[in-house]
Amino acid sequence: MYQLLDGLDQTLDIHRQSTPTDKLLDRLFEYDGPPYVVILDEVDQLTDTDVLYDLYRVRNLSMVLIANREEELFMQLDGRLQSRLQSATRIRFDPYEMSQYRTQSGLMSP
Structure with a gap:
């Protein structure tokens, strides 16, 4: 999920190794591009x-x-x-x- 968010330029405040999967998923759901x-x-x-x-x-x-x-x-x-x-x-x-x-x-x- 991190790679998906990175491709969408949505990882500015996300740490690849320590961010919970739920937070990554929430960020994908919030994406409005x-x-x-x-x-x-x-x-x-x-x-x-x-x-x-x-x-x-x-x-x-x-x-x-x-x-x-x-x-x-x-x-x-x-x-x-x-x-x-x-x-x-x-x-x-x-x-x-x-x-x-x-x-x-x-x-x-x-």
Whole structure:
């Protein structure tokens, strides 16, 4: 949450290590600037998915959630958030094949 607030220039009086999560969340709820998008990669690796529900409730915030194991992620979510995210737009990608890794990283010559 600190990184979100920092990106919004809202951390002037907040200490990264010692500010309680509730205060960070309150600051996000108080934000009245333009809409913004938060992209969370590997969201299925979160140990505490409650933060997703908190972020969902922040006005003017849209989330892009990237997960390798979507089904496992949804099993961990609070029922309130599950129902809200069921209507979200989902884009599924097939797993990369080894040849695609090599091409994308420049290891394979054309």
